Amino acid sequence: MKRYHPALVGLHWLLALLIVMALIAGNVLLEAVPNSDPGKIAGLRNHMGLGITIGVLMLVRLGLRLLTGKPPHADTGSRLLNVAGRSAHWGLYLLVILMVASGLGIALSAGLPGIVTGSGAALPEDFSTYPPRAVHGLVSVLLMLLIAAHVAGWAYHALFVKDRLLSRMWFGKRS
Numbered sequence: 001m002k003r004y005h006p007a008l009v010g011l012h013w014l015l016a017l018l019i020v021m022a023l024i025a026g027n028v029l030l031e032a033v034p035n036s037d038p039g040k041i042a043g044l045r046n047h048m049g050l051g052i053t054i055g056v057l058m059l060v061r062l063g064l065r066l067l068t069g070k071p072p073h074a075d076t077g078s079r080l081l082n083v084a085g086r087s088a089h090w091g092l093y094l095l096v097i098l099m100v101a102s103g104l105g106i107a108l109s110a111g112l113p114g115i116v117t118g119s120g121a122a123l124p125e126d127f128s129t130y131p132p133r134a135v136h137g138l139v140s141v142l143l144m145l146l147i148a149a150h151v152a153g154w155a156y157h158a159l160f161v162k163d164r165l166l167s168r169m170w171f172g173k174r175s
C-alpha cells in the first residue's frame with residue numbers, strides 16, 4: 001500500500017491548518033490580551049470553538065487511523081531515526097489531546113461556557129490561578145517543538161533519503 005486512506009490525508013492537512021491557527025491565535029490574540037479587554041470574550045469564543053473542533057477531528061482521525069490499512073513504516077536507514085519518527089507521530093496525537101483536555105479544563109474551571117455564550121458574567125482577572133492553564137501553556141510549547149521536529153523529519157526524507165515520503169500523505173492510487 002502506497003498511501004494513507006484519503007479521509008486520513010484530508011484530515012491530516014485540515015488539522016495541520018487548524019492546529020497552526022489555534023497556536024497562533026492562542027499566543028498572539030489571547031495570551032497577549034488582558035481579560036479586561038472588551039474583545040477578549042469573542043476571542044475566547046472563537047478559540048474554544050476551534051479547539052473543540054480540533055479535538056473532535058483528531059479523535060475521528062485516530063479512530064480511522066486504527067481502522068484503515070496504511071503504508072509500511074518509513075525507513076531512514078537509521079534505527080534511531082525510525083523510532084524517533086514513529087514516536088513523534090503518536091506524540092502529536094497525545095499533545096493535541098492534552099491541549100484540548102487542558103483547554104476544556106481552564107474553560108470549565110473559569111465558567112467560560114456560560115460567559116462566551118452570553119451569561120453576562122465577567123471574566124476572571126486572569127486564568128493563572130487555574131492549574132490547567134499552566135498545563136495548556138507548557139504543552140503548547142512542546143507541541144510547537146514537536147511540529148517543528150515533524151517538519152524537519154519530512155525535510156530529512158526529502159533531502160537525504162529522497163523517498164518521496166510526502167506522496168504517502170496525498171491523494172492518488174493506493175496500491
Ligand code: HEM
Pocket residue numbers: 019022023024025026027030031032033044047048049050051052054055096099100101102103104106107127136137138140
Ligand atoms: C489543539 C487545540 C488547542 C491549541 C493548539 C491551543 C493553543 C493555545 C495557546 C498557544 C494558548 C496560549 C498559551 C500560552 O501562551 O501560554 C492558548 C490559551 C488558551 N486556550 Fe487554547 N488551544 C487549544 C484548545 C483549547 C480549547 C479546546 C479550549 C477551551 C475549550 C482552549 C482555551 C484556552 C484558554 C482559556 C486560553 C487562555 C487564554 C489566556 O490566558 O488569556 N484552548 N491556547
